[in-house]
Structures are given as structure tokens and as C-alpha cells.
Amino acid sequence: MKKLHTEIQIAASPEIVWETLLDFAAYEEWNPFIVSLEGKAETGSKLRARIEPPVGMGMTFRPTVTAVEPGRYFEWLGTLGIKGLMDGRHQFRIEAVDGGTRFTQSEEFTGLLVPLLARTLDKGTPAGFELMNQAIKERAERIAAKRG
Numbered sequence: 001m002k003k004l005h006t007e008i009q010i011a012a013s014p015e016i017v018w019e020t021l022l023d024f025a026a027y028e029e030w031n032p033f034i035v036s037l038e039g040k041a042e043t044g045s046k047l048r049a050r051i052e053p054p055v056g057m058g059m060t061f062r063p064t065v066t067a068v069e070p071g072r073y074f075e076w077l078g079t080l081g082i083k084g085l086m087d088g089r090h091q092f093r094i095e096a097v098d099g100g101t102r103f104t105q106s107e108e109f110t111g112l113l114v115p116l117l118a119r120t121l122d123k124g125t126p127a128g129f130e131l132m133n134q135a136i137k138e139r140a141e142r143i144a145a146k147r148g
Contacts, residue, residue: 002114004126007104008133012144014094017101018071020140021092030139033128036060041068047076053124054131063090086111103136105129 010017020026024037031037032052039047045065052058063078072094080086086109093104107129109121 012140033132055124086113
């Protein structure tokens with residue numbers, strides 16, 4: 001198993017961060033890592049996601065939404081080809097903290113190919129998470145400032 005974890009503090013309410021995270025249609029405007037996301041944030045729903053890590057090749061995949069707690073938590077499971085070959089459980093957490101929100105993005109990779117691809121995952125994926133974290137922070141804070 002391989003785990004990746006990032007987090008960022010955002011000076012906006014959890015409601016605004018959640019709204020920004022779930023506005024899939026706007027991802028192409030602001031998200032440098034998940035450049036396209038289509039589907040519904042409903043458990044059991046299939047999504048279509050396009051990621052562009054800063055290092056390595058981009059890819060399009062079809063994860064399944066595995067958990068949604070409105071305003072707090074969103075998770076999907078993506079597989080590379082056959083389940084068990086390489087699976088990624090991607091999680092987004094939103095927590096109220098003094099001054100705004102803590103946004104956490106993490107992923108657990110399991111499967112036969114994980115040991116072979118661990119270095120590749122380390123190269124671009126955490127950097128992609130950090131780029132997305134910074135971008136959601138900037139977008140949510142702009143929305144919060146406009147709303148006053």
C-alpha cells in the first residue's frame with residue numbers, strides 16, 4: 001500500500017469550499033491537477049476524471065464514488081484496468097477550523113502494481129495535490145471575499 005496526504009488552510013467557510021469542490025463543471029477554469037471531472041457526487045455514481053500531474057503523463061479514468069458526507073467528505077475509488085491491479089481511493093475532507101477550513105486531500109493506492117509504480121506516484125501525484133490545494137484555496141477565498 002502507498003499513502004499520500006496533503007492539506008491546506010483556507011480562509012473561507014466549509015460551505016464555500018464544499019461548493020467549490022463539487023462544482024465539477026468549473027474545474028477546467030481553476031484546477032491544474034484534475035482538469036476535468038464529470039458526473040454526480042452520489043455514492044455508486046461513475047465519474048469521468050482527467051488528471052494532469054506536473055510530472056508524468058496525464059490520464060483519463062472512470063472512478064466510482066464510494067462515500068459522500070455533504071459538506072464534509074467526498075471519496076472515490078479508481079482502478080487501473082482490472083480491480084486489484086492498482087486501485088486508488090481518493091479522499092477529500094473539509095473541516096471547520098478557526099479562521100476558515102482545513103482542506104485535506106489524500107489517496108491510498110493498493111494492488112499488484114503499487115510497488116513497481118511507487119516512484120512514479122511520488123514524482124507527480126503529491127505535487128499535483130498541492131497545486132490543486134493551492135488553487136481551491138485561491139478560488140474559495142475569492143468567492144468568500146465577493147460574498148463579504
